[in-house]
Amino acid sequence: MSSALINQGALPLFMPVIETSPLEDFTILDEHLRKINTYDSIAFTSRNGIDAVSKRMRELKMDTSLLQQIHLCAIGKDAELLEALGAEVDVIPEEPSPTGIIRELAKISDIEGKNILIPASEVIGIPEPDVIPNFVAGLEKLGMNVTRVTAYQTRSLDKEIYNVELELIRQGKVDVIAFSSSAEISAFLNMCDVSDYQNTVIACFGPYTGANARKLGLNVSIIADDFSSFDGFAAAIASHFN
Structure with a gap:
């Protein structure tokens, strides 16, 4: 994201409001990974899910080549991570979203009754966005x-570590706030009042993040049409200001 924004001439001020971390207890994830060959498909909805699963497979001394035997679904450039593991990605939807995956799978005539695994996040400290449900x-x-398994954790960060950044937003010295996920929006709103950001342009990475932002009361000015990568998001932000 940083390089994409800088390439467009922006001066990014980074304020991560959520963090991802490994599980404290891998028991359930390990159980599903050890029987991975019982699944017809695995649908990855984020890079974090791919990273968490591949790392845990290595820790369990499981060969990631096992993924080659399973029908894999991934979104946008996330597929490149799986391909780097030597796995072939069968579904990369034209619309880079979970909904896009559903539309592609719906085209398969014998999809009914197939077993699919969804490695997802446990969301801590904020309401879970409705994307995975x-x-x-x-x-x-x-x-x-459908089997949903927790592969990693996502939690909101403490606003006290961002006193400087939040004050810059209040003073109107930040031109645009760019959200790449619904979880980021919820975590950010926990840190401030409406008056803090009401005069700041809000940008969202794609229509689903934008819809959730509006549901949470944000006035969204920028939504990337190309949300397959951060390049499209950065271009949409630049276009708004140019």
């Missing part, structure tokens, strides 16, 4: 047997 529901509507 809606994804699970959509796959179940296709007749798939």
